[in-house]
Amino acid sequence: MLAIVLMMTLGVLVAAAVAIYVAYPHRGEAVPVVPQVGNAMRKGVDALPTLEDSESKV
Known part of the structure; x- marks a missing residue:
């Protein structure tokens, strides 16, 4: 029972972090x-590798 509650809490926290990122920093606004x-x-996302437009077209 405790494991289920902990996993559900972790899922809600991850979902909240994604929602906050999409609502503010992704659009260039401050939280x-x-x-x-x-x-x-923003620093975490800038550190990740991304595909450029020219790289994505094969």
Whole structure:
């Protein structure tokens, strides 16, 4: 029972992080209450490799 509650809580936290990222930093806006969270998310995304437009067309 405890494992189920912990996994559901983890799932809700991940979903909330994705929703916050999509709502604010992805659009270039600051998170209203805690802008440090938006800055940390933006730094994390900038560190990940991405495909350029020219690379995605094969």
